[in-house]
Amino acid sequence: MLAYGELLAFDRMAADARLAPDLPRRAVLSEMAGSEIANYRRLQDRLVQLGTDPEAAMAPFRAALDSYHDQTEPKDWLEALTKAYVGDSIADDFFREVAAFLGPEDCQLVLDVLHDSRYAEFAANEIRAAIAADPKVANRLSMWARRLVGEALSQAQRVAAERETFTDLIIAGTGDLVSVGALLKRLTSAHTARMGAVGLNN
């Protein structure tokens, strides 16, 4: 799931980079995309090492991840950055939680390939500056962020419903459904804090 997520994030972020107002900014989002594909390579290599066919291993997650991106195509630079900041961070938090249920080697690999915080910083600074220049931007981007999270949750439920092994891993990892609730609460709190940090409201 993470491997296909990286491959797709590369593709979408590379396209979103065209929305940048100037070439140096375009380059930063392009580099952000570039780091996704470098991470993808590490995950694919690990899948091969485990004797799995990467294409087959990724197949069950394609529809949900494709849908998420199809439903959340940014229309401008700030929407693209908000997507990178809000969407990728919440996904990262989720993968970080799940990584804890894996063996030490795979856990470390997942933690290694999660997003570099300097890109989140770049996105956060751009969003803050845009809101400072025009406070009305905050409302628009807050609505956009809510849509991103809603769409992500809807696709996550789809994966959970279709993939019992995935749900089982999380339930086995957390211990019970109460703990799954606690996990969701941690994800939500971190998300709310991130929104507040750039002047968006949840």
Added chain:
Amino acid sequence: MLAYGELLAFDRMAADARLAPDLPRRAVLSEMAGSEIANYRRLQDRLVQLGTDPEAAMAPFRAALDSYHDQTEPKDWLEALTKAYVGDSIADDFFREVAAFLGPEDCQLVLDVLHDSRYAEFAANEIRAAIAADPKVANRLSMWARRLVGEALSQAQRVAAERETFTDLIIAGTGDLVSVGALLKRLTSAHTARMGAVGLNN
């Protein structure tokens, strides 16, 4: 020119990767794009170090490079690979020649950021396999390659006509117009050899 070329190559190659017949192949072209943007960063950093505004430094080359890519948008996977193999290699040869006229530090930087030969190998192998499976492919791709080179030459002439400092650099570097002719001849010979190596004709 090379910096903008890398930034744009990233963008186009990332989009072309969607044409891949499977995810692992798509990932290879995506990685190839990723290496372009890493190279871009090195060139941009050098431009900043030289006290130049990167955006302004790249501006004179945008129209010609944009046109080249607009006129040579691949319609399928083999066209995308042929573009990467034929187009990028001839551009690399050109930049390699011009690099020799720069100071040692910039010369080394340009040589460093030129394409990794393993990607050219990947493209060449895919093209060879496609021709082996269906010899008619060779004709179609040969025509496509000629179009790529024609479009590249036409845009190169445009840059040369508009940018005297660029033309002056090459004439000063080669010594005279006769040597410019020799340079073009070297580029053409290397291109012809590459075409033949994968079963295409010039």
